[in-house]
Amino acid sequence: KAGVTQTPRYLIKTRGQQVTLSCSPISGHRSVSWYQQTPGQGLQFLFEYFSETQRNKGNFPGRFSGRQFSNSRSEMNVSTLELGDSALYLCASSLVASGRRELFFGEGSRLTVL
């Protein structure tokens, strides 16, 4: 069974640009959530999607957005990139919307903003 797949794995952008990251969850998983990981702030929740609807949103500016498609694949977008957006962006998928909390993480997309 394939795990959570994130693309691209690495990317470099410049300030002011925008970026789109993709996440394919484990087959059958309908919940997809996104996290930002930085050395300074650690792992922080961005948002969660379930059945194409955003269920929860973390404390990030509106430049960070996401969506989920009918096949449960998800994308997140960051517009007007800032240096501080450099981070590892992690996607996690889960089989159920509530109950046992086993989230499966992908290996992340490493974004560097120059």
Next chain:
Amino acid sequence: GESVGLHLPTLSVQEGDNSIINCAYSNSASDYFIWYKQESGKGPQFIIDIRSNMDKRQGQRVTVLLNKTVKHLSLQIAATQPGDSAVYFCAEIHNAGNMLTFGGGTRLMVKP
């Protein structure tokens, strides 16, 4: 691999010894507490979880203890192996959704 945290607390143990990693949490209303392991260049990997109405849960070589009085969570790893070297995160979650709140992480180094 990536540096997950430049200033993480580090626990160094001898191979074969038991390890205890501690975590303080903040939200008394959390429904589950979870431990994740993150190896260099990889995403966090689920280790074990515990419901808020329990105080102990055991898995294979791992035990999680929950002390709600002092809001403290610990992960015990028995007979620590070199493959256990990683950064360990505790996290808390509510039933309403899959929003995890992570702790800062502890780097475990196992000396052969």
